[in-house]
Amino acid sequence: MAVYKKTLFDFTKDELSQIIKPSFRAKQIYGWIYQKYVNSFDEMKNLPKDLREKLDKEYILSPLKIIAKEKSRDGSIKYLFGLRNGLSMEAVLLPMKKEIKDTEGNITQSSKYTICISSQVGCKIGCAFCLTAKEGFKQNLSAGEIVAQVLEIKKDNDIASNKRVNIVFMGMGEPLDNLENVVKAIRIFSDPDGLSISPRRQTVSTSGLSHQIKKLGEMDLGVLLAISLHAVDDEMREKLMPINKAYNIASILDAVRNFPIDARKRVMFEYLVIKDLNDDVKSAKKLVKLLHGIKAKVNLIYFNPYPNSPFQRPSEKDMLGFQRYLRDHGVTCTIRESKGLDISAACGQLYEKKRV
Ligand code: SAH
Ligand code: SF4
Numbered sequence: 001m002a003v004y005k006k007t008l009f010d011f012t013k014d015e016l017s018q019i020i021k022p023s024f025r026a027k028q029i030y031g032w033i034y035q036k037y038v039n040s041f042d043e044m045k046n047l048p049k050d051l052r053e054k055l056d057k058e059y060i061l062s063p064l065k066i067i068a069k070e071k072s073r074d075g076s077i078k079y080l081f082g083l084r085n086g087l088s089m090e091a092v093l094l095p096m097k098k099e100i101k102d103t104e105g106n107i108t109q110s111s112k113y114t115i116c117i118s119s120q121v122g123c124k125i126g127c128a129f130c131l132t133a134k135e136g137f138k139q140n141l142s143a144g145e146i147v148a149q150v151l152e153i154k155k156d157n158d159i160a161s162n163k164r165v166n167i168v169f170m171g172m173g174e175p176l177d178n179l180e181n182v183v184k185a186i187r188i189f190s191d192p193d194g195l196s197i198s199p200r201r202q203t204v205s206t207s208g209l210s211h212q213i214k215k216l217g218e219m220d221l222g223v224l225l226a227i228s229l230h231a232v233d234d235e236m237r238e239k240l241m242p243i244n245k246a247y248n249i250a251s252i253l254d255a256v257r258n259f260p261i262d263a264r265k266r267v268m269f270e271y272l273v274i275k276d277l278n279d280d281v282k283s284a285k286k287l288v289k290l291l292h293g294i295k296a297k298v299n300l301i302y303f304n305p306y307p308n309s310p311f312q313r314p315s316e317k318d319m320l321g322f323q324r325y326l327r328d329h330g331v332t333c334t335i336r337e338s339k340g341l342d343i344s345a346a347c348g349q350l351y352e353k354k355r356v
Contacts (some may be wrong), residue, residue: 004084007063008033008055009144009151012187013194025051027193033061034151034194035161064148066156079153083145087138089118089172091149093157096166113159114166117149119182120173125207127241129230129272129303129311132172141173143184150195161195167202170226175204176212186221199223200262205270210247213255220260226268226299227252231278232286240272249290256294266297266332273319274303275312284325297332 008016013030017023025047032044041047041056067088068080077093096112121138123130150167159165167189169175175182182204189197199222206213207228216223229249231237237244256267269291273279287298300323303313319335326333 002085004063005058005060007142007144007148008059008061009063009147009188010142010184011144012184013191020051020055029055030191030193034191034196037151037155037161062148062152063142063144064152066152069156077153077157079149079156081149081152083121083141087121089121089141091118091153091171092116093153112166113163114168115150115153116168116170117146118171118173119146119169119175119178123173124177125174125241125243127207127228127243129240129274129309131306140178140181143181143188146181146185147188147195150189150197154195164201165197167197168205168226169203170205174207174209176206176209176216179212179215183216183219183221186223190221200265203268205268207241207243208247208252209243210251210255213252213259217255217259222262224265224268225256225259225261226270227256228270228272229287230270230272232283232290236278253290253294261295266295269296269298270301271298272301272303273314273322275314275318277311279314279318279322281321281325284322288326288329288331291331297334298326299334299336301336 008029011019013026016026016029020026020029028046029044032038036043038044039061041052041059041061044052044055047055063084064081066079067082070078072078075095079091079093080088081091082088092115094114094116096114118141120140122135123132124137126133149171150165153159154161154163154165169182186199186202186204189195189202190199203224203226204216205226205228213225216225228241229237229252230240231244232249234244234248237249259267261267269287271278271287291298300319302319303311305311305313323333323335
């Protein structure tokens with residue numbers, strides 16, 4: 001097996017301060033990497049030269065390389081990242097609002113960004129509608145490989161280090177199946193001396209591993225939770241998501257009820273709407289019932305077809321009808337814009353394109 005140099009991105013500031021003495025160096029290094037965006041140890045000017053040389057011998061900075069990049073008409077940019085062992089995975093930059101400048105060039109409305117990141121190469125969960133599932137599972141990403149996706153995307157788009165970004169774990173993989181590294185990445189993201197992304201701007205999306213939801217909740221990190229529900233009864237959910245045999249809808253809702261969440265926030269339920277399968281008002285009715293008593297919001301997602309996909313995109317009429325029913329019954333509900341549809345922005349799709 002190839003032996004690689006360690007990457008500095010794999011370490012929390014506390015861990016770094018144990019390794020590199022004196023301990024205040026960790027804070028300086030964090031600043032150089034995550035706020036000043038340096039690309040070499042030599043640029044870390046306030047570190048003594050011998051330390052810079054030592055670090056250069058033992059560590060690399062980023063463990064990722066950008067292999068491909070596709071820009072969509074709506075402004076979202078999808079990245080294919082290569083790991084050092086030759087595997088690849090993807091992340092997407094989703095600009096949420098356009099930057100508007102006045103005639104003087106002053107920004108009158110600032111842009112907002114969400115970065116959608118991967119937690120694994122491939123996935124074990126095997127959902128019937130998901131391209132990532134088709135490849136099977138390859139490996140967990142390390143904390144550094146998760147963190148690097150955000151940093152590389154910020155750098156590549158000249159997004160200032162103090163600009164707020166949101167993180168969603170909605171790329172490839174099941175984050176709660178790689179809990180240890182995901183939690184470490186969340187801690188690194190949150191560090192005020194680093195990327196300084198508040199946990200309330202980080203959303204972990206899961207296919208519903210109830211016992212892991214419980215574990216994440218017990219850590220009380222302050223992150224937001226999104227549940228990929230997609231069906232309103234166990235029979236249908238088992239067909240779409242075989243994991244439902246191990247963790248059924250009731251067990252997921254139970255875990256959600258016990259998840260610590262900011263008083264002003266809600267748990268997001270993602271509902272992939274598939275033509276003639278779960279797009280009817282009867283399903284909407286059941287969904288309202290299921291979510292009764294939970295501080296929930298629903299995000300309806302258009303199924304995004306791919307070559308030979310077994311399902312179809314729902315009609316706009318059915319989608320709006322579904323949304324209207326939920327809203328009329330007091331459930332907050334948004335429809336996920338088809339961001340990057342022309343670059344196939346649903347998870348796994350750029351990856352697949354590059355392979356064929
Ligand atoms: N494994 C986690 C997070 C990654 S999946 C989870 O399942 O929640 C990210 C999102 O992409 C999920 O909500 C999933 O439903 C959605 N997705 C997968 N395939 C899709 C497709 N073909 N069209 C639209 N969304 C899709
Ligand atoms: Fe894995 Fe999520 Fe895709 Fe299901 S939808 S196979 S859990 S990445």
